[in-house]
Amino acid sequence: MAQQVFPTKSNLMATKRSLALATQGYDLMDRKRNILVREMMQLIDRAAGIQDRISAAYAEAYEALKKANIMLGSVGGYAAASWALSCPRCA
Secondary structure (H helix, E strand, O other): OOOOOOOOHHHHHHHHHHHHHHHHHHHHHHHHHHHHHHHHHHHHHHHHHHHHHHHHHHHHHHHHHHHHHHHHHHHHHHHHHHHHHHOOOOO
């Protein structure tokens, strides 16, 4: 809703001060937004790196499980896997 402002010099100066303050606030919020976006992109890059390491570890574990299944059969492979999970030195 528009406010009625009388055209006086003091109202003009007050409006200019208000505009300057609003502009400063906008600039500050813009800088904050840019910093937050930059930090978020860094976190996304870190998460992607961690996800790649997890995928590599999963692929390595899956290959080891396939080899165990070939060598020991499926029952022996699962027994070896459950033993490895319960082994305190293996974790």
